Amino acid sequence: MKSFADRIGGILTAPLATLRDAAGEGRGATDVALLIGFKLVAGSTQELAAALSRGIDTGVVSGLMAAISVLAQVLPDVVAILVGGILLSLLAPGGKGARDRALDLAAYAWIPYLTVELAEALAFTLRHRPPSPLVDNIFFTVAIGWSLAIWLCALVVLRHRREATS
Numbered sequence: 001m002k003s004f005a006d007r008i009g010g011i012l013t014a015p016l017a018t019l020r021d022a023a024g025e026g027r028g029a030t031d032v033a034l035l036i037g038f039k040l041v042a043g044s045t046q047e048l049a050a051a052l053s054r055g056i057d058t059g060v061v062s063g064l065m066a067a068i069s070v071l072a073q074v075l076p077d078v079v080a081i082l083v084g085g086i087l088l089s090l091l092a093p094g095g096k097g098a099r100d101r102a103l104d105l106a107a108y109a110w111i112p113y114l115t116v117e118l119a120e121a122l123a124f125t126l127r128h129r130p131p132s133p134l135v136d137n138i139f140f141t142v143a144i145g146w147s148l149a150i151w152l153c154a155l156v157v158l159r160h161r162r163e164a165t166s
Helices: 004-013 015-025 028-058 060-091 096-109 111-127 133-165
Strands: none
Touching: 004 015, 004 028, 004 096, 004 111, 015 096, 015 133, 028 060, 028 096, 028 111, 060 096, 060 111, 060 133, 096 111, 096 133, 111 133
16 A cells, blocks of 8 residues: 555656556545645634634634634635546446545545645745736646546546446
8 A cells, every 4th residue: 555645646647557556545535635634724824723713712603613714715625526526426437436436536636736736825935926817827727737637537547447347
């Protein structure tokens, strides 16, 4: 079984081989949930601390509402992974096991998006200014395109596994 770093790095460097291995392991959703958690903590530490402080100062409900608004920042990532998993399971059917693998592989397909998003954030943090709308759109297009390519690889892996078991 590969390490977390091998699985994440493998998606970026050798996606087909990594997805073939990952299809049997069932760790994609967990791995990507960790990455999304890291993204949330790295990008929203001040907001999370403010929510905690608010909960201490004004009450648990107020703090919880503030924390939920911070957690909502990763909702687009979660929705994209779920939609990708649903589409994979529809296009490469094969029972409950295939649906579970589809969600894991769809989660892995989101890694390039998270990687490009991180690279953009680091690059423009170092420059001490936000990207222009054009540059931001270029990064977004690259991120979505790369993730779509990995998603298509996941579809190939699931279809191949289905044909191999038939």
